Amino acid sequence: MxxxxxxxxxxxxxxxxxxxxxxxxxxxxxxxxxxxxxxxxxxxxxxxxxxxxxxxxxxxxxxxxxxxxxxxxxxxxxxxxxxxxxxxxxxxxxxxxxxxxELCKRRSLMELYKRRKALTEPETKYYMKQILLGVVYLHDKKIIHRDIKLGNLFLNNEMEVKIGDFGLATKVDFEGERKKTLCGTPNYIAPEVLGKKGHSFEVDTWSLGCVLYTLLVGKPPFETSTLKETYSRIKKNEYRIPHHVSPAAKTLIKRMLCNEPSSRPSAKEALESDFFNGYIPHKLPTTCLTMAPRFPEMQTQSQRKPLQDINGSDNTPAQMAGKKSEPNEICNNESPDFHMGELFEQLTKLIDSNPSHRNPVNMDEAEDPAANPVLWISKWVDYTDKYGLGYQLCDNSNGVLFNDSTRILLYANGEHIEYIDKDMSESYYTIRTYPDMLVKKVTLLKYFRNYMSEHLLKAGASMAPKEGDQLARLPFLRTWFRTRSAIVLHLSNGTLQINFFADHTKIILCPLMGAVTYIDDNRKFRTYRLSSLEKYGCCKELAHRLRYARTMLEKLKTSRASTARIKDQS
The missing domain is CATH 3.30.200.20 (Phosphorylase Kinase; domain 1)
Incomplete structure (x- = not known):
């Protein structure tokens, strides 16, 4: 059975x-x-x-x-x-x-990886240092975890890493004992486990090497489309480190992914490697779950590029106020169309399966809260007859997309401002210190913020400002339009949000997670994987909204207004 x-x-x-x-x-x-x-x-x-x-x-x-x-x-x-x-x-x-x-509200590094792919090096150092400290503790207690992978590395509300899931863990009973059980997860499994040669603490070092590589490169080192080929590459130690990875990181990866277990560093030795020299952030903001932070020290492919050199600047975040960043097409997780094509394909595949024609008795099976959106628009006000559209994100940050296609963002701490010009170049200021040319726009930003706080109901939970928020970067409202029945909002991280006027339901689609969040008329949040809805079916209400979303996405894709408001659609 x-x-x-x-x-x-x-x-x-x-x-x-x-x-x-x-x-x-x-x-x-x-x-x-x-x-x-x-x-x-x-x-x-x-x-x-x-x-x-x-x-x-x-x-x-x-x-x-x-x-x-x-x-x-x-x-x-x-x-x-x-x-x-x-x-x-x-x-x-x-x-x-x-x-x-313990409850880890920010899910795991797997969800972070799916939304972000490759991380910046300071972030990777931040996470890896904490993971290694945890593994040193486990090994000192004579425990081998044996299933270290992104999905078992959890994040709490403070963005601190917690190692979890001890279902495959084992205790070493005597010095030199070699375990024989074949266990682990394919992309992270060590060659000595595959070869059934007996294994010990070194298998955790191997898995940590795979984690380090995945965080820096954006995909696991030995991943292929088949298990057989993946295992073959692991046994042959066949992987390639891209040029953009720093020399210190390359050296550590090679040491950790050494075929000979005895030649790998212990977790303690890995912590002492040159990779952990230099800048490591003390805290990270929750916005890192969806957008690369803005470190003064760096200039990476996954970030809108600051003018400072990646290794040459010692500026603190506070010193960055008023600094300008160059325009960079890779500001949207390396997707030139802001993931619209990806989302369109996902929706088409689901809709073609006629999900509402099957009895959705298993909709609960399709539910996956791990794919919940990190940021969505909880309030908005349309004042485009004069100025533009103001909005508030669920973390209490605010933004305005002005009629002239410029944007201004006020972060959740109420202190930091980001101004995005028509050419997509960014400048950072504070609420008290900004150039004269922005006086009118900052005044309007404050007006929108105050109006939404006083008059509008919030459609989601707040996130209180935290230490590390000075490093935050927010997705911005890329474009929007209204129809007779809904407002359609598209963020720069690929999130497509549709708020329906008649019944106040909402859907939030994330192409990176392949998921939809449905907020019903009772304001209840439910998140589903699109692939699971294809398998299990869904209710007619959600199917109707998903078909509508695909139609709206077609309008977005065909519109030439890529960075501002699209004229009202019928």
Whole structure:
């Protein structure tokens, strides 16, 4: 009997730990993987929000499955480190095992990678340093993780990395012990595991090398279209490091991806490598989840290029106020059409499958909160008869797309301003210090901000300003238009948002995640992978809005107004 054929009990709304007397309310669905479903859970007593990993006992029938679960709990509960997902306890009832974990609200590095592909080197250093600190701790505790990959490296609200998922982890019982189990994830699996030669701590170093390469290059080092070819490349150590990767990073990658395990550096030695010299940001803003930050030290392919040399500037972010950046076509994650073609293909494939003609009993199966949008437009006001369109993003940052095709952005901290000229060049200022030519536009920006704050209802949660926000960069409103039934808004990171007037429903489409978020008339958010909707079907309401989105996208694609407002469509 397969997993899908096993009848599943309903997960209770209130989770009760009879041993400790603790009670938790089950909240928002977070996702699923393996045997488990994950939810936000709230402790009745402390009101703390945590993550509940819930495993049906009906799926733990074989001895090795129970043993694996026991081992995972046993290892994870023994750990306490800043860069390891916190373990808060476990309990069970007759139907389920409940594991209570630290909540990592910013998902994992996998979602970051899907939205951004290659990261900047300072960001990569920031993440890798934290991951390595966590791995040093695990290895000191004689634990090999054995499944280090982007999807198991989680991010909390402060953008700090936490190593999680100890389902494949094992403890070394004596010096020199070699483990024999074939386990891991194809793109990250070490050659000695594939060769069944016995393995130890060095497999984690190999996986870390794959993570480092993926973050800097934008794809895993050995990835191919087939498992057989990927494994062949791993065994032959066949990969290529692009020219743009710095010498120090190249050296570390080569050392970590050495075929001979004994020649790889330990996690501690990797931390001491030259790669970690130079600038490493102390904190990163949440906007990094969708847009490259603006470091004064750098000039990368994934960023609108500052005039400062990549390695030659010691300017602090504060010193950047008033500095100008050159126009750069790669400001939209290296997509010349702002991902419109990609999204059009995804929507066409889904619509051609007639998703609403199948009974969407499994729409819940298609739900994937990991693909939730990072930023979307929560408020807008149309004053184009005089000035332009003002809008607020869900993180409380504000922007205006003026009628003359210039743009101004006020960041969530209420302090930093970005001005984008008609030729797409950028200048950075503060709310108190800016040139005379911007006096009128800054005044209008403040007017729009105040009007939206006082008069308009917000369509989404706020994100409070945090340390590191001075490095933030925002997607800007690229173009928009109104029809009789909706307003269509297209952001520079590829996000297409459509707000329907009649019932106040909204859809937010992200081509990079291949996902749609549907905000219904009760303001409930649900995010679905388009490929999953193709497989499971969807309700008529959503199918209708997706067909409408494709029609609107066609208008955007054929319009020559690539950076401003498109005239009202019928």
């Amino acid at each position: 397969s997993k899908k054929d096993i009848p599943m009990k309903e997960i209770p709304e209130i989770l009760c730990d009879d041993n400790s007397g603790k009670r938790y309310t089950r909240g928002r669905f977070l996702g699923k993987g393996g045997f488990a479903k994950c939810f936000e859970i709230t402790d009745h007593e402390t009101k703390e929000t945590l993550a509940g990993k819930i495993v049906p006992k009906a799926l733990l029938v074989k001895p090795h499955q129970k043993e694996k679960m026991t081992q995972e709990i046993s290892l994870h509960r023994s750990l306490n480190h800043d860069h390891v997902v916190g373990f808060h306890g476990f309990f069970e009832d007759k139907d389920f095992v409940y594991i209570v974990l």
